[in-house]
Amino acid sequence: MGKTGFMKLTATALAALAIGATAVNAADDLNDPYRGPALEALQGKSIAYLPISIGFDLAQAWGGVVKTESERYGMTFTSQDPNWNTDAMAQGMTALIAERPDVIVTQNPDMQSLARLMKQATKAGIVVVQLNMQGAVQTDAFVGPDFIAMGEQAANMMLEKCGAGTDTSHKVAIVQGVLTGGVSYYQVQGMMKVFNEHPEIEIVSSQAADWDASKARAITETALQQHPDMCGVIDVWDGQGIGTGAAIKQAGKQGEVFFITSGGGAQSMCNGLEDGTYSAVINYNAPGMGRDAWTAIMVALQNGQGAGAIKTQIYSPTRVMTKDDVQAGTCWDPEQYAKILR
Amino acid sequence: MDLSKVFRLLNQERIVFLLTLLLFAAFSLTLNNFLSAGNLLSLVRSVAVLGILGLGMLIVVLGRGIDLSLVATMAISVAWAMQLVSQGMPVYAAMTSGLLFALGISLVTGILVAYAEIPPLFATLAMATFIYGFGRAHMITGTDVVYMPKNMGWIVELGQGHFLGLPMPILVAAGMALAVFLFLKYTKLGAFIYAIGDNLSASRIGGIPVRPMLALQYVVSGGIAFVAGIITATSVEAMNTRVVNSNMIYDVILVVVLGGVGLSGGRGNVRNVIVGTLLIGVLMNGMTIMDVEYTIQNVIKSLILLLAIVVDSIVNPRDEQTGQQGDI
Numbered sequence: 001m002g003k004t005g006f007m008k009l010t011a012t013a014l015a016a017l018a019i020g021a022t023a024v025n026a027a028d029d030l031n032d033p034y035r036g037p038a039l040e041a042l043q044g045k046s047i048a049y050l051p052i053s054i055g056f057d058l059a060q061a062w063g064g065v066v067k068t069e070s071e072r073y074g075m076t077f078t079s080q081d082p083n084w085n086t087d088a089m090a091q092g093m094t095a096l097i098a099e100r101p102d103v104i105v106t107q108n109p110d111m112q113s114l115a116r117l118m119k120q121a122t123k124a125g126i127v128v129v130q131l132n133m134q135g136a137v138q139t140d141a142f143v144g145p146d147f148i149a150m151g152e153q154a155a156n157m158m159l160e161k162c163g164a165g166t167d168t169s170h171k172v173a174i175v176q177g178v179l180t181g182g183v184s185y186y187q188v189q190g191m192m193k194v195f196n197e198h199p200e201i202e203i204v205s206s207q208a209a210d211w212d213a214s215k216a217r218a219i220t221e222t223a224l225q226q227h228p229d230m231c232g233v234i235d236v237w238d239g240q241g242i243g244t245g246a247a248i249k250q251a252g253k254q255g256e257v258f259f260i261t262s263g264g265g266a267q268s269m270c271n272g273l274e275d276g277t278y279s280a281v282i283n284y285n286a287p288g289m290g291r292d293a294w295t296a297i298m299v300a301l302q303n304g305q306g307a308g309a310i311k312t313q314i315y316s317p318t319r320v321m322t323k324d325d326v327q328a329g330t331c332w333d334p335e336q337y338a339k340i341l342r
Numbered sequence: 343m344d345l346s347k348v349f350r351l352l353n354q355e356r357i358v359f360l361l362t363l364l365l366f367a368a369f370s371l372t373l374n375n376f377l378s379a380g381n382l383l384s385l386v387r388s389v390a391v392l393g394i395l396g397l398g399m400l401i402v403v404l405g406r407g408i409d410l411s412l413v414a415t416m417a418i419s420v421a422w423a424m425q426l427v428s429q430g431m432p433v434y435a436a437m438t439s440g441l442l443f444a445l446g447i448s449l450v451t452g453i454l455v456a457y458a459e460i461p462p463l464f465a466t467l468a469m470a471t472f473i474y475g476f477g478r479a480h481m482i483t484g485t486d487v488v489y490m491p492k493n494m495g496w497i498v499e500l501g502q503g504h505f506l507g508l509p510m511p512i513l514v515a516a517g518m519a520l521a522v523f524l525f526l527k528y529t530k531l532g533a534f535i536y537a538i539g540d541n542l543s544a545s546r547i548g549g550i551p552v553r554p555m556l557a558l559q560y561v562v563s564g565g566i567a568f569v570a571g572i573i574t575a576t577s578v579e580a581m582n583t584r585v586v587n588s589n590m591i592y593d594v595i596l597v598v599v600l601g602g603v604g605l606s607g608g609r610g611n612v613r614n615v616i617v618g619t620l621l622i623g624v625l626m627n628g629m630t631i632m633d634v635e636y637t638i639q640n641v642i643k644s645l646i647l648l649l650a651i652v653v654d655s656i657v658n659p660r661d662e663q664t665g666q667q668g669d670i
Contacts, residue, residue: 053486053584055478055485055486055583055584056485056486056487056584057485057487060485083478083587084584084587085587176636178636179635179636179637204633205630205633206633207630207633207635207636208635208636208637209636210588210636211584212582212584212585212588213487213578213580213582214391214574214577214578214582214585216578217577217578218384218387218388218626218630219630221384221387221388222381222384222385222388222627222630222631223630225375225378225380225381225384226374226375226381226631239487239580239582242487242489242578242579242580243578243580246502246577246578246579250502250577266485268487268489268580271489275492277579334484334485335483335484335485338483338484338485339483
């Protein structure tokens, strides 16, 4: 072997070594040892979505977010629309338990209707995530606002405007949803806890409007007739509150009567703030809840403990908003999520 | 004075009217501000839409039918029209589309009843489900509450405006009541409706075009439903299609039956609907002022209805004729 031959060999060997070393380095860089198992835990799993209705903004945002993310990780997503019918929902849940998806994402219409079925689902090894309202049984995750705390928060906001230190009539009206629904019931419970400690506040009307804006409008109109010096009104949901706000506006009291409501932050909420229908809102950000639900699903599928082993209450962050907080893009467009679900 | 003679003077309409006066007097004496002009206006206003829908129901019931699809037609046609506006269609074109949808779909209902001879109860029940389901699946693409666009123009005044100090919904309801009254009393078509409701076979032998007339009743009630929907939507700046799932349609039947319109057809007029609507209005307003719970309100409302029916059946016992015609 000549000198050149040796040099060539050395060069080749060095080159090979360099390439090999690079390859080894590359493998070190790219191989995230935790990603594989995580993807595997998600891949091919099925999610069934069963809210009380797919027709309203909150359910569209939750489902839209969960569907988008689940498809990203190769999971199947199916949804059912019981259209506010509790019986149809219970039937749907029964059918789902027989079908055995890996995850059921649901929303309780009330405390009891689905409690037994959710217990069965957990026993069958199905991860159950409850949205917005908790049934009488705890499952892998509950995702939703702490409605009692939200009621207290609304009441405390009202105290600032109409409480003891203010030069007002201290008269407050509450517009409830349906009496048996937890979303309404717990909020009112929280409000009353605060108001009972403040005897100066006079609750002049506390009526249920059945989640119907027309009824809310009629009730509030009458309440304002009876108490023209009304200081504030609290409505438990912005979709119904649009009627309450219309009554305040049509009585010529917009700006005089402080009107607080709450909702998931759809575009209609920003519009209502902008045109003065709502004085202030507590926004619990429905797409954020969708993200929380998706997080709960990832945790439950990856922790390997099986359905129902770890139970978590995931309370949604809320944000108080007034007209000043509204900018382009502050609120979200339900139609965008409705399209994803369709 | 002979008690039976007094009884004979009392038909259901008068009973309900007396009941309304009694409640009115009781509330006036016991509730602060009940008699104030503002409260009386809001009382009438809160039942204006119910009254308008009652007029539509009246026309159908007079011809011995019933229209359970009124609320579905109202909600879907108006929600769709408002969605078209927010999607950029000119307001007039969108409103015309909504109205044509309401008229067209009720024509289908009318044809089912008049030509396919499906009993109105089933035909309209099925159509209500169809209209809502089709509307939610293919027409209203976003949420089930369609918010009113900002550029609706003068139409907003129908729900929110005032004329001579009176809220527009009351005036629209009064105008509609007058129109239906004139239609039923002074037009040939109105007389035909009574005749058909009274005796369908005899009307046919008498040369009345029975089938087209039946179809027409449903078309008219569909048009009235659209107007009621516009008032609702512009009052609260949104149309909630979920109202189809509520018991609103029963409230509409309630004001019609309560006022004394016979479900067996041929008997009743606009006055009956007004009386029935006023009773519900006085009752709901009084209970709202008293801050009565919603569920209890429903119980009281149904007890009043039962009371009116029981009193009616005592003072106007069923005879052979009503027995033969049969009620629903």
